[in-house]
Amino acid sequence: MxxxxxxxxxxxxxxxxxDACRCYSPQGRRLKAKRTFYAPSDRASLTKEFDAIESxxxxxxxxxxxxxxxxxxxxxxxxxxxxxxxxxxxxxLEVTELFEVKQALQLFRELSAMEPLLRAASVxxxxxxxxxxxxxxxxxxxxxxxxxxEYSPRLAELRQQRSSIERQMESCESSxxxxxxxxxxxxxxxxEREEAVVRTRLTGALAIYLExxxxxxxxxxxxxxxxxRAVLADQWGAxxxxxxxxxxxxxxxxxxxxxxxxxxxxxxxxFVRQSVSLPPGTTVLSGPxxxxxxxxxxxxxxxxxxIQLGFYPSATVSATPLYDFISYSSDxxxxxxxxxxxxxxxxxxIRDDAARARKGRGLVVMDEPCRGTNPEEATALVGALARFYxxxxxxxxxxxxxxxxxxxxxxxxxxxxxxxxxLDAMSSDGVPESDRDAIRRIEALxxxxxxxxxxxxxVPTDAIRIAELLGLDEDILAFIDDVNGKSGAAKEEERxxxx
Amino acid sequence: MNLLKSDLRHxxxxxxxxxGLDSLRSLAIIGMxxxxxxxxxxxxxxxxxxxxxxKRVVAVTSIGxxxxxxxxxxxxxxxxxYLTEGALLATSCGSLNKCDAVIEILALTGIHTxxxxxxxxxxxxNGYVELAGPSIARDVATCERYCRxxxxxxxxxxxxxxxxxxxxxxxxxxxxILVAGAANASSLEALATETARQVLFLTLPSVxxxxxxxxxESMEEHPTHRAIFLSVAxxxxxxxxxxxxxxxSERKARSRSLxxxxxxxxxxxxxxxxxRDDTALLLRGAITDNVxxxxxxxxxxxxxxxxxxxxxxxxxxxxxxxxxxxxxxxLAVLSELSLPLICVNPxxxxxxxxxxxxxxxxxxxxxxxxxxxxxxxxx
Numbered sequence: 002m003x004x005x006x007x008x009x010x011x012x013x014x015x016x017x018x019x020d021a022c023r024c025y026s027p028q029g030r031r032l033k034a035k036r037t038f039y040a041p042s043d044r045a046s047l048t049k050e051f052d053a054i055e056s057x058x059x060x061x062x063x064x065x066x067x068x069x070x071x072x073x074x075x076x077x078x079x080x081x082x083x084x085x086x087x088x089x090x091x092x093x094l095e096v097t098e099l100f101e102v103k104q105a106l107q108l109f110r111e112l113s114a115m116e117p118l119l120r121a122a123s124v125x126x127x128x129x130x131x132x133x134x135x136x137x138x139x140x141x142x143x144x145x146x147x148x149x150x151e152y153s154p155r156l157a158e159l160r161q162q163r164s165s166i167e168r169q170m171e172s173c174e175s176s177x178x179x180x181x182x183x184x185x186x187x188x189x190x191x192x193e194r195e196e197a198v199v200r201t202r203l204t205g206a207l208a209i210y211l212e213x214x215x216x217x218x219x220x221x222x223x224x225x226x227x228x229x230r231a232v233l234a235d236q237w238g239a240x241x242x243x244x245x246x247x248x249x250x251x252x253x254x255x256x257x258x259x260x261x262x263x264x265x266x267x268x269x270x271x272f273v274r275q276s277v278s279l280p281p282g283t284t285v286l287s288g289p290x291x292x293x294x295x296x297x298x299x300x301x302x303x304x305x306x307x308i309q310l311g312f313y314p315s316a317t318v319s320a321t322p323l324y325d326f327i328s329y330s331s332d333x334x335x336x337x338x339x340x341x342x343x344x345x346x347x348x349x350x351i352r353d354d355a356a357r358a359r360k361g362r363g364l365v366v367m368d369e370p371c372r373g374t375n376p377e378e379a380t381a382l383v384g385a386l387a388r389f390y391x392x393x394x395x396x397x398x399x400x401x402x403x404x405x406x407x408x409x410x411x412x413x414x415x416x417x418x419x420x421x422x423x424l425d426a427m428s429s430d431g432v433p434e435s436d437r438d439a440i441r442r443i444e445a446l447x448x449x450x451x452x453x454x455x456x457x458x459x460v461p462t463d464a465i466r467i468a469e470l471l472g473l474d475e476d477i478l479a480f481i482d483d484v485n486g487k488s489g490a491a492k493e494e495e496r497x498x499x500x
Numbered sequence: 501m502n503l504l505k506s507d508l509r510h511x512x513x514x515x516x517x518x519x520g521l522d523s524l525r526s527l528a529i530i531g532m533x534x535x536x537x538x539x540x541x542x543x544x545x546x547x548x549x550x551x552x553x554x555k556r557v558v559a560v561t562s563i564g565x566x567x568x569x570x571x572x573x574x575x576x577x578x579x580x581x582y583l584t585e586g587a588l589l590a591t592s593c594g595s596l597n598k599c600d601a602v603i604e605i606l607a608l609t610g611i612h613t614x615x616x617x618x619x620x621x622x623x624x625x626n627g628y629v630e631l632a633g634p635s636i637a638r639d640v641a642t643c644e645r646y647c648r649x650x651x652x653x654x655x656x657x658x659x660x661x662x663x664x665x666x667x668x669x670x671x672x673x674x675x676x677i678l679v680a681g682a683a684n685a686s687s688l689e690a691l692a693t694e695t696a697r698q699v700l701f702l703t704l705p706s707v708x709x710x711x712x713x714x715x716x717e718s719m720e721e722h723p724t725h726r727a728i729f730l731s732v733a734x735x736x737x738x739x740x741x742x743x744x745x746x747x748x749s750e751r752k753a754r755s756r757s758l759x760x761x762x763x764x765x766x767x768x769x770x771x772x773x774x775x776r777d778d779t780a781l782l783l784r785g786a787i788t789d790n791v792x793x794x795x796x797x798x799x800x801x802x803x804x805x806x807x808x809x810x811x812x813x814x815x816x817x818x819x820x821x822x823x824x825x826x827x828x829x830x831l832a833v834l835s836e837l838s839l840p841l842i843c844v845n846p847x848x849x850x851x852x853x854x855x856x857x858x859x860x861x862x863x864x865x866x867x868x869x870x871x872x873x874x875x876x877x878x879x
Binding site for chain 1: 602624625626627
């Protein structure tokens with residue numbers, strides 16, 4: 002179960018990733034939209050998905066032409082839910098619906114011939130020659146469909162009679178015209194009745210194949226969705242995830258956030274891949290401002306969410322236990338929800354997550370919880386949360402600027418950030434040309450790697466330095482020094498030593 | 501089916517020759533309003549094609565609903581469309597049920613209308629059909645593509661309408677037939693005046709190649725933008741520096757566009773964007789008096805070209821046309837149309853008729869395009 006608000010899903014980049022996973026058939030798209038969450042009890046099914054995706058990645062690299070051909074075939078499938086429902090209820094199908102079924106049968110035949118692909122995808126699509134013959138009684142092998150004369154001698158006879166009258170009308174006297182038109186109308190009416198009889202009979206005959214049709218459509222959806230995930234995994238250079246047992250650490254190596262990585266690539270910037278290990282209990286992520294804590298949290302959460310949705314994550318190596326639920330929250334600034342205040346809303350969320358964590362093994366991720374609360378109480382709250390989750394079976398990951406003391410079940414990791422020597426060097430490089438230039442220079446100095454910290458993590462203290470580098474008003478900086486108790490002389494000395 | 505031949509001039513051979521039906525790829529029939537007589541003209545055309553020595557497959561569709569037994573709006577009985585075996589049609593699934601021919605479904609296009617998805621079918625017997633085609637230009641083009649997949653050399657005929665909401669034939673078809681019916685105006689004089697104005701729009705010349713290129717470039721870059729402005733600096737530079745071809749980025753810089761959902765109702769927004777050095781304004785939608793009123797209220801709207809996608813997109817009164825002339829605003833189109841024939845229909849809305857010679861004379865006196873009255877098509 003995913004406990005993520007729509008806004009947080011957007012922030013996480015989940016809809017964007019699902020969009021990038023391109024299914025060609027309506028059946029594949031529906032399966033994707035279902036967002037099946039593989040709980041710990043679904044381990045076998047998930048393993049099967051990953052095995053199939055693994056085989057498909059190898060297949061698409063060896064046989065790209067076959068995959069393109071399959072994509073074209075998949076793209077020709079239509080959504081036949083209404084037609085199948087009609088078939089199930091024995092509603093006489095319309096001619097256009099019978100055409101749709103005929104077209105689908107032809108596509109099943111095409112796909113069934115792609116045996117190596119189907120084997121790789123662990124999917125069975127079977128040709129249905131008997132059903133096809135029903136919709137092609139003259140063995141014409143055409144793509145189209147109409148109610149052929151072969152379905153009913155009476156229908157053929159009526160059509161011949163009508164045709165004969167139409168020929169007479171072409172050369173008749175105008176006095177005869179009205180009576181011929183009336184005769185034609187009568188034949189047309191009878192023809193329509195006979196066509197209805199034929200459609201009813203044909204529907205009954207096709208209904209025998211209903212289950213086989215459903216199975217084939219289902220298989221098409223599975224094939225399409227597995228293929229789409231394989232293509233995505235291949236694009237990301239993602240490794241096959243290993244599914245671990247309860248109590249194991251979740252590990253992600255060289256993970257990226259595919260959406261942010263793509264955005265950076267468009268700006269000619271590079272996403273620095275990160276590696277992280279999450280033990281059961283609490284993991285506290287700290288780091289400087291602009292150090293990418295939120296991005297790191299998003300990357301790891303998205304990766305673990307994707308695994309439990311049956312996708313390879315954007316990481317070269319991934320291994321994780323399966324969680325009963327995954328909760329991610331960063332959207333505490335929206336005060337309009339349920340009429341609660343920012344804080345009230347956040348506490349309700351924390352309360353519900355804690356209740357779930359007592360019952361099941363969850364992954365609870367919070368990006369800077371209690372950020373709008375007074376620092377003393379917020380520090381107490383965050384510390385208490387860390388201790389609470391330190392004793393639970395699941396994993397609790399937070400990024401925070403508050404100090405969280407060491408304790409049982411509490412691990413500290415941090416983003417390395419900028420070495421103060423590098424910041425000093427940047428100060429001596431002169432005033433940046435623009436905000437963008439300043440940000441780029443800071444980003445270039447930032448070491449985004451995540452490292453484990455033993456003992457309570459120190460609270461990062463680069464915020465004021467970065468504010469200074471971004472050109473904050475000197476008076477404000479002076480006041481900050483006053484508040485921090487630095488004397489003018491000390492400050493002057495510090496600045497001189499930097500130069 | 502046999503058609504009544506009023507005289508030799510209205511024989512099938514006349515239509516084949518006048519319209520070049522043996523080689524024409526596509527044609528739209530545009531009515532001046534409801535009950536103009538488009539379906540009658542279509543039936544005459546279909547008959548003419550059937551009698552041609554070199555057999556051609558026709559593919560027909562309509563802009564919106566046509567060929568139904570009864571006019572949904574006025575309640576009057578309407579002529580039906582008769583197609584013969586082998587013809588292709590693009591019509592909605594809902595309308596297929598109202599056709600009395602045997603139609604082989606060849607494709608379902610994914611284009612949805614109020615009466616269902618548009619299907620491509622082939623007539624397996626002769627019979628009466630109801631056409632309910634797409635309502636937007638892009639979808640009509642899709643239908644043509646489907647038809648050409650089945651029959652590359654088919655004659656694609658669009659039963660169109662002059663409507664603010666839908667494109668008729670311009671840009672989609674090579675040729676256009678205008679149908680003016682006595683039902684479309686209160687008097688023959690009024691019909692003649694309106695027809696003359698419509699002919700003016702339908703025969704407008706194409707905007708110059710350089711401007712056209714620039715408009716197309718801007719349209720490609722901003723497919724949803726409805727108003728595109730070209731400024732003088734750009735033209736001058738190109739004229740002065742024939743050897744130096746400006747780079748795409750330079751050219752882009754000289755055109756501006758507005759992201760509007762529609763032209764209708766946005767006259768004020770468009771007028772606000774006008775600059776004195778603008779040389780051309782392309783409006784991608786219906787250009788009405790209302791839109792023009794705002795443009796004319798700005799003195800910058802002068803000595804320039806007002807461009808529409810095609811001649812069917814102008815819905816301007818005589819007064820508006822006069823005002824444009826006074827401001828030296830020329831009218832032009834992106835896609836020029838060929839208007840080889842005007843058909844007139846003497847039937848009034850109440851079923852009575854005006855004199856055939858009178859309506860022919862009234863229209864001929866105001867236009868420089870062949871005019872004919874084909875008579876009823878018995879189908």
